[in-house]
Amino acid sequence: MENDSCEKTPGKSVVDQVADGIISRIIDGSLHPGDKLPTEMELCRQFGAGRNSVREAVKKLQAYGILYIKRADGTFVSESYNQKMLDPMLYSIILQKNSWRDFVELRSVIDIGTLNVVIQREDIASFLPDLYWTFGELSAELHSSTPSVDRVLELDSRFHTQIAGAAQNPMLETITEYITRLTLPSRYETTRRVLEQGDVDRFVELHRQLLAVIERRQADQIARTVQDHYIFWK
Numbered sequence: 319m320e321n322d323s324c325e326k327t328p329g330k331s332v333v334d335q336v337a338d339g340i341i342s343r344i345i346d347g348s349l350h351p352g353d354k355l356p357t358e359m360e361l362c363r364q365f366g367a368g369r370n371s372v373r374e375a376v377k378k379l380q381a382y383g384i385l386y387i388k389r390a391d392g393t394f395v396s397e398s399y400n401q402k403m404l405d406p407m408l409y410s411i412i413l414q415k416n417s418w419r420d421f422v423e424l425r426s427v428i429d430i431g432t433l434n435v436v437i438q439r440e441d442i443a444s445f446l447p448d449l450y451w452t453f454g455e456l457s458a459e460l461h462s463s464t465p466s467v468d469r470v471l472e473l474d475s476r477f478h479t480q481i482a483g484a485a486q487n488p489m490l491e492t493i494t495e496y497i498t499r500l501t502l503p504s505r506y507e508t509t510r511r512v513l514e515q516g517d518v519d520r521f522v523e524l525h526r527q528l529l530a531v532i533e534r535r536q537a538d539q540i541a542r543t544v545q546d547h548y549i550f551w552k
Contacts, residue, residue: 336367341384355395428490437540449484465513474505477525479494524547
């Protein structure tokens with residue numbers, strides 16, 4: 319195998335460069351899921367890095383779920399998706415959460431994509447009853463004499479989580495979970511404002527529109543409906 323010694327990349331440590339090198343091999347097919355990683359010494363030779371750097375790079379990729387260790391057997395490339403694999407990307411989003419406009423655009427793209435996946439399911443009828451039930455609870459709470467911000471927020475989160483779950487894609491579910499957690503403070507404030515200003519009917523109607531898009535498989539209405547849904551949140 320040819321030498322893949324680490325090139326000096328400004329701003330990147332040797333550890334990160336070794337980790338990137340291993341990931342590149344997985345991407346280009348030099349390493350496949352289930353393959354055993356070369357020995358520590360061989361990795362040192364291939365990447366032109368010290369043992370400590372190689373060891374830390376492997377630990378980092380193991381923490382991300384990309385590699386796993388079998389005692390006495392060696393280190394292997396993971397064969398299946400692990401939620402931890404998305405953590406680095408999602409943590410970077412958290413650290414940049416002050417870029418609010420960018421974050422709203424990201425959530426919009428994810429919501430639009432999720433709905434496009436959901437409406438392609440042949441068994442829409444299998445999850446619609448639960449979604450309508452949650453919608454009914456949300457509407458009832460919003461129209462009650464003393465609606466609770468916490469309860470509305472809980473039901474709203476459940477509604478969107480159920481939609482993400484209907485896509486049957488664990489990566490989308492993970493991303494949606496992080497977005498739900500990350501937007502909790504702003505969504506709490508939005509919910510409080512909706513209740514105070516009496517915009518309950520509009521809030522309920524926006525959720526009803528999402529249901530209609532799914533039930534009628536209205537692909538051409540998804541983008542507009544998602545954008546309308548953010549009217550209170552921006």
